[in-house]
Amino acid sequence: AYVHRHEIGFPVLKDVGNVVADKFGAERTPEVFLVDERRIVRYHGRIDDQYGVGYSRERGARPELSLAIDQLLAGEQVATPQTEPVGCHIGRVKPVEPTGEVTFTKHIAPILNEHCVSCHRPGEIAPFTLGSYEEVLGWEDTILEVIADNRMPPWSADPAHGSFSNDPRLSDRDRELIITWVDNGMPKGDPNDLPPPPEFAVGWQMMQPDQVIKMRDRAFSVPAEGIVDYQRFVVDPGWTTDKYIVAAEARPDCRSIVHHILVYVIPPDAEREDIRQIVAGYAPGALPLQLPEGVAIEVAAKSKLLFEMHYTPNGSPQEDLSYLGVRFTERKNVRKLLRGQIAIDQEFQIPPGAANHRVAATYKAKADEYLISMTPHMHVRGKSFKYVAHFPDKRSEVLLNVPRYDFNWQLKYVLERPIHLPPGTEVRCEAIFDNSESNPTNPDPTITVGWGDQSFDEMMIGFMETVPVENDF
Template identity: 50%
Template sequence: KPDLEIAMRAEPYKIPAEGTVEYQYFVIDPGFTEEKWIKAAQVIPGNRSVVHHAIVFIRPPDDQPFRGVGWLTAYVPGQRMIPMPPGHARRVPAGSRLVFQMHYTTNGTEQEDLSKVGVIFADPAKVTEEVITLIGIDQEFEIPPQAENHEVKGRVRWMPKDGKLLAIAPHMHVRGKSFEMSAEKPDGSTTLLNVPQYDFNWQHSYVLSEPVPLSEITNLNFTATFDNSEKNPFNPDPTQWVNWGDQTWEEMAVVFLEVSDPLKKSEEKSGDSLQARMKRRQARNDSTPVEDVLSEADRRARIEEQVQKFVNDFFDRLDTNHDGVLMRSEAPVALRTRFGQYDHNNDQAADRSELEAIARRRFDR
């Protein structure tokens, strides 16, 4: 039994009898006045006949540092809740909102839905590993008509160096045929997951038999293969070019990774922090004070370099029309749920100054 059940809104949402229902987003305040750690969460669909899938994201306050895509839990065909290992939990900062992303499919009669999420809290004193969800994604593909084996390749762009990979959840739509994920290491490449027959109606999160240390990995790459030919019995129209989109007849090339990150980092365990290394250097050469090495000007310069790299990478990846502004409509689906974190003036666009302010808070800690 959950410690708390949170409804997506006060009143049920009405689903029409026919037609396409665009993704619906409902933002709810769970009333968390202090930081919470959640060790289990499960979506409780209100009406399974029309709820195709539901994802619940964490939207932290704008001034709170937060990593990953903000994933809390999801309900998708074929997927079950995966219990976390002892000592593992997701962090929810005080003042966070929950965002329900709801995908409805019509069934011929008007329906209503009031889905919920149930959560079980962890004792903060017993949490040793923070669980976050990372994403690998490619949105720039075009699948030609009649293509039987069209490959789309992507990679995960950031990993916590002290973390461990726990689980892999690929996501495509009805043209998805197979999926493979590999890890690049200094001594070569290793296959982590191979799904030779992907099934949109039975989507799994694959828990690794042994967690994989990310410190040994230089890159995480994936290949999503699509069948847009007449041989695919689920293909709605093999004569069409297919691009990225939310709806089932469009496509996605995404992988979600469950990663644990220790609360006590390796440099804390070994004492090998930047300050510790510089103090050892000073011990070898007392003529160079630590204060000079870590001068405020140098520190600020390093932070600004990190800020500009973060912002440049952000716009290079996501600003598809290269106008220096990321519109909410351009953003990946997972990012739209917490777009307010980047869009401080709520004009449905994030510009460079807004991203720089976020990055400075992130790196100046």
């Protein structure tokens, strides 16, 4: 199916039982072995350096395999005969007899259900599923690697600052259980110990929506390769009365090409989109908007919605018709209105080669309010991001520190307990950008970089969500 979907023009054979992989000693997929007419390996490693651990290049990748082939066909020595392959471990049956008290059904399944299955299930963003014992087998080496590197579950906040209700990280005990289970040969355990699988609404992470709104009336065509400009589609949802949204989820139709979605409200009297009120967003790792009881987003009658779409071609032509699901409540059930706030700088200029360029912006609270969540946003040169509150009584507090910002995981950080922002409180957001050659995702370290929509441009936005201390209604 993969070969046909991507219209691969060269022969592809299935390595049943890993026979060929074992003979070559291959450990990862993809991993290349280029052999000459005497069956001597002349190049071993990756196809190119477009993808690495935690990054992908949109341009400027070095075609290492292609260069090796050209040199070999020209009768030359391959200049770089060895590179480091990057990818998932090739799953193999372990020659270990399962033993021990730590079992999948009693210990491992509950951990996966709590921390992994929301993404690692059919139709979601993860590349494989982890809903059963059989599905986990073969992924154990990859699982051990990503939890050791703290790559999974994805989370970038410094634990020294703030407590967040959506923190998915594994406890030390959970890590040790997984390691012990793999070391002991992954015993399955008693089927009676298996917990029931988590329940998810069909196709949705939130509860079934009251209304589904498509981004437009027809699919958008994405080419096989190249850079696709940000697409913006304005949609009339048909709201003839004021709406009070309590849950919203943006969902990609073709997940393999949708990098992110942002859906904004355009009020009926607005001349342009208002970036301060986001209804929902989708990015790898993002959760749907689900507000506490009594809190809602107020949307005026006759408002429109703006879908901002960022597409990344995946090697074959695709079509996408993404959509938004929303749940409503009546005004009588609403006590407080959720408000979108931002700290933003659109005038910065990052010099060529700068490895630690600092950009700052401030949001000042005009009313007595509670801070609910924070979402830092930069592009591929983003290095770190910090929110610091400066209170009227001269106190300061680091609200959120993201020391290693990752463009691939644009996360919302929802506070476990809302933070009181008295009038006059300033929330200062500080971003560090890396425009140097040492940044593997940097498209071009030789240019000055400013604000722009594409990921090879940059942005500096500190999104925040607040609710008033006093009830609105």
